[in-house]
Amino acid sequence: MLSDPLTGFGAEDRRHHISLLSLLGEKRDSVERVKTSVMAFSYSTNDHVLATAETREVYLKNRKPSLWQQLGKWRDKKHSYRRICIMLSALALALWLLPTQTLGTPNASTACNTLPDLMRSLVSNLGTVETAFIPTNSLNVSGTFNSIAFCRVNGSVPYPENNVVFFEVWLPETEVYTGRFLAVGNGGMAGRIDYVAMVENVNKGFATAGGDSGHRASENNDGDAYPGGVYLPYLHDRNQVLAWIRNSIALFTPPAKKITGAYYQDPPHHTYYKGCSTGGAQGFALAEFHPELFDGIAAGCPGNWYSHLALSFLWNQQVTLEGSAFLPQESLDSIRNAVLDKCDALDGVEDRVLENPLACEFDIESLACKYLAINTSACLTPEQLAAAKEIYHGPRHSVTNRSIYPGFDFGSESEWMFQEGRLSLSFSLPLLQNMVFDDLSYNGSTFDWAADVDSMDQKVGSLIDATSPNLTSFKTNGGKLLVTQGWADPFNAATWPINHLAEVSRVTGGERQDWLSLFMIPGGGHCGGATSYPQIPAKQNSLEALVDWVEKGHIPDDLLGTAPADASGRTRKICRWPQTAKYIEGNPDESHSYICEDTNH
Structure with missing residues (x-):
């Protein structure tokens, strides 16, 4: 306010x-x-x-x-x-x-103030354009100030059925502008511009643009459907649903680039996109449906199989819902600790995190109450054991037994609490209530894991998913796709991007490709650090690596992880999958003490 x-x-x-x-x-x-x-x-x-x-x-x-x-x-x-x-x-x-x-140069301020008149003559379908010159350190976005002055541009783009995408472009002063354009994505159900991403990247000298995804959070329960039973207008408008993940970035990027070119009197020499979660899904949608727009795409924790991701939330809630199947936080922590005791040292160092959960051979039956004292947090009832196994395994089609979505991995257990309720109420039920059954009282208890899955695919997935393995057009256009995923992500099953990108590689020809890179983050959470791993660096230099890859041809072999939540200053080498980091010598809290080596998992 x-x-x-x-x-x-x-x-x-x-x-x-x-x-x-x-x-x-x-x-x-x-x-x-x-x-x-x-x-x-x-x-x-x-x-x-x-x-x-x-x-x-x-x-x-x-x-x-x-x-x-x-x-x-x-x-x-x-x-x-x-x-x-x-x-x-x-x-x-x-x-x-x-x-x-600093106030910024008078020339920059004048150029900013005259930009609206110039844009009206250059772009015919552009809505009202407003500008303001922002002095250095005058804008506070959740604790981050703008370290450089910039021209702030508000614009809008119409799309079918009287809909509008509102967007902003932040144009750094010429002295610090890198010549690069960056579009940033959205999160969750979107409906608002990600100003945190905007200020972080304009501070790096990017001309940075972001949009509201084609609908307004203020008109859709402030973008939060919890605890369900909420009418969300945008889910009843086919064009707004299509804009949400697939099209909104593509709608505002061309005019935003024209604004950038007009301001600097020269178009940007390279165009990038960065987003995480829903923004990661938007990144895959850009590569699939709009392959010509971006030179490089950084997609984090991608929910690009959004319809089935939502079904995985419902599945995990249901398997922990009945009787003594619920797993309280202390039980989840006990499972994780048992996993770490078993497999922590596989990478050569004991640091209470798994480098590669797929290499861990842990038997959860060892935590059964028949082996441990009853009424301790480490003792799991038969119902709890069954529930944990279902979360590891993931949802399955009740007729074909095919996987609907991958399950969660060893070492992520402390992050499962959201899976046992809130995520289903916030994401699964809103889609089912508003788009599949058209019934706000529907509670998911009667969900048919065959027929209703098919309905979800037809009514929801066909509009919001971006799962085609054929990204040949993006590859042919010279695009580079850099994907990051945390192993302890509390929302997105970590093996989803592994499985999906393996199929993408197969279809586009070649197991290890020069246009596609995946980085699996040990102990990493959802678009940042996981609360159960405060010692793990929460940030990665993914955008910088992408720029170097696109502009210099340097395929990134690893990323640098920094900024752990515990303020320890620890750094970590994050290897390009399927390689993982192996400790060799030196300080285990420093990235150069590790090498990347191939894994069989």
Whole structure:
């Protein structure tokens, strides 16, 4: 909520900066132009408001006189020249004491302000375009400030049945612009721009664009359908459903690139996409349905078989729902600890994480109550054992017995609590209630794991999934696809991208390809760190590796993992699958102490 048009950029600091610029020789009219173009913003995850021209006018009307104006009054009152000189000296000293916060060059501000008129002449179907010049360190997005000044552009693109995709483009100042365009994706049910991704990447010098996916979270229960039974308008609009995952990025990218080219008077030399979760699904949709748009795509924890991912949530809820089958957190932690005790050292170091869960041979029957004392968290009842095995195995078609979606892997057990309820209520039921059965009271208890799976495929999967293994067009166009997946992801089964990309490789010709790379993150969570592995680096240099791959032809053999939640400073080598990291010597908390080697799993 925008409570103060100067949030993140104090009024005193701004007034002093402007006055000091004047006293240091700037033309007065240039200073006034900078002052009237400066706008500051306040951000929250669920409520973002752009400061408008009206807000700016209110500020200009009510602001206190600048120091320049005060000096003018002093001159009129025949204050002594000596007093003014003393004041100027004090101000010069104060300049060194003020926080670093640049306004940006007048040329950049002017170019930003004139961009809407230019765009109307270049793009015929572009909706209203609004711009604002954002000074350095004046925009706070969930604790991250913009480290560089940029031109902020709001735009919209119409699509069938009077629908609109709203998007923004953030254009860094020319001095730090890399010449690259980056589109960022959405998360969950989307409906809003991912401003965290926007500020992170504009800070890297990318012209960064993001959209709301073609529908508004504010019109769809704020993008959260929990606990089910909620009417979601966008799920009843075929065009909005298609835009959600498959088309929205492709709708706003062409005009966003034109805006970028117009601002810098030169089109970007390379075009990239980065997204995770639903954004990862959008990345696969771009490679499948819009293969010509991007030079490189970074897709994290991809839910591109979204309809079946949602069914896996329902399956895992059902198998833990009855009687004593429920697995409390202490039991989940006990299972994970037993797994780590068995397999932690397989990579040559004991660090309480599995490098490759597929290499672990663990028998969960060893935790049965007949072997352990009853009523301890490590003792599993027959019902709990059966439930855990079903989560490991994953849902199956009740007639054909084919896998509907992969199960979860060893070492991920502490992250299963969401699988036992909330995910089904937040994602499975909304799709079933709004799109399959058209019944908001439907609770999933009577779901037929044959006929209803087929209905899900026809009514939902046909509109939102992006699972074709034939990505030949993207490959032929020179595209590069870099995929990351955490082994302890609490939402997406980790072996889904392994299985899917193996099929993609088979269809497109070649087991190890120069256009496709997968990185499996030991202890990694969903688009970041897993809460049960705070010692594991939560960030990877995936975008930097993708750029190097696209522009220099360097196929990434490994990524660098950094920034663990426990602030230990640990780094980790994340190998290109099917290779995994093996400890050789040195400090086990440093990435260079490992090598990548082939695995048979």
